[in-house]
Amino acid sequence: MIRATDVFNTSRIFTLFTRELGRVDALAQGSRRLKSPFENGLDLLSVCDIVLLRKSGDSLDLLTEAMLVERFGSLRHNLPAMFAGCYVAELLNDLTHSYDPHPKLFEAAVITLRNMTDPELLRRRVLRFELAMLRELGLMPSLDHCVHCGSESAIAQASDRVAFGLAVGGVLCRDCRNGQPHVATLTRSTLELFGHLSRPGQEWRQAGSFRDEAAARDVMSAVICHLLGRRPRMHRYLHGEAIG
Numbered sequence: 001m002i003r004a005t006d007v008f009n010t011s012r013i014f015t016l017f018t019r020e021l022g023r024v025d026a027l028a029q030g031s032r033r034l035k036s037p038f039e040n041g042l043d044l045l046s047v048c049d050i051v052l053l054r055k056s057g058d059s060l061d062l063l064t065e066a067m068l069v070e071r072f073g074s075l076r077h078n079l080p081a082m083f084a085g086c087y088v089a090e091l092l093n094d095l096t097h098s099y100d101p102h103p104k105l106f107e108a109a110v111i112t113l114r115n116m117t118d119p120e121l122l123r124r125r126v127l128r129f130e131l132a133m134l135r136e137l138g139l140m141p142s143l144d145h146c147v148h149c150g151s152e153s154a155i156a157q158a159s160d161r162v163a164f165g166l167a168v169g170g171v172l173c174r175d176c177r178n179g180q181p182h183v184a185t186l187t188r189s190t191l192e193l194f195g196h197l198s199r200p201g202q203e204w205r206q207a208g209s210f211r212d213e214a215a216a217r218d219v220m221s222a223v224i225c226h227l228l229g230r231r232p233r234m235h236r237y238l239h240g241e242a243i244g
């Protein structure tokens with residue numbers, strides 16, 4: 001359940017990111033009544049089993065039943081985790097298309113929302129989710145070969161600083177970086193942290209420094225802003241601007 005909008009007197013339109021259908025907008029009639037057919041199965045950021053009535057043409061699909069499966073209770077008592085969860089929902093809403101299923105992305109979102117309680121790892125978990133999402137959507141930045149000429153050795157032999165083209169989506173060798181717009185500079189250790197965060201295993205928990213983590217956050221934010229053409233609403237909360 002990634003978004004809810006009140007409509008009419010007693011109904012809501014829900015945006016769901018479903019395992020089998022991808023993103024779906026559906027009208028839940030009567031869901032705001034005290035005795036609604038959905039009871040408490042329709043919390044934002046919860047996983048539900050649903051019954052969906054597909055409509056033809058421009059009509060909204062109807063949500064006729066919802067049964068709560070997982071509520072991610074720990075998010076409800078932890079503000080930074082809640083903000084991060086809302087950011088995950090925002091990305092699912094804004095970067096996926098209706099009826100374009102991505103079961104792996106569904107699983108990645110559930111695992112991320114389930115494991116947000118450790119404040120030390122929260123920022124890394126969000127980065128891991130973003131990388132998993134970019135990979136699943138075919139938007140994964142190139143981290144080990146020049147995104148322009150394809151040379152792997154030119155990146156491996158680069159000095160401590162590696163250019164990262166935000167517009168082209170990946171690292172750039174010395175020859176290719178000239179003339180590219182929107183280029184950020186990454187240190188080798190930040191680039192390595194990105195590599196760990198994008199791979200299975202446990203290295204992502206310890207690899208790199210706090211500075212690398214902050215730099216990785218900045219670059220990922222720039223990548224996401226570039227893809228969306230604007231800044232996500234929840235970014236200010238991720239960067240701690242509103243948490244203090």
Ligand SMILES: [Zn+2]
Nearest residue numbers: 146149173176
């Ligand atoms: Zn190149």
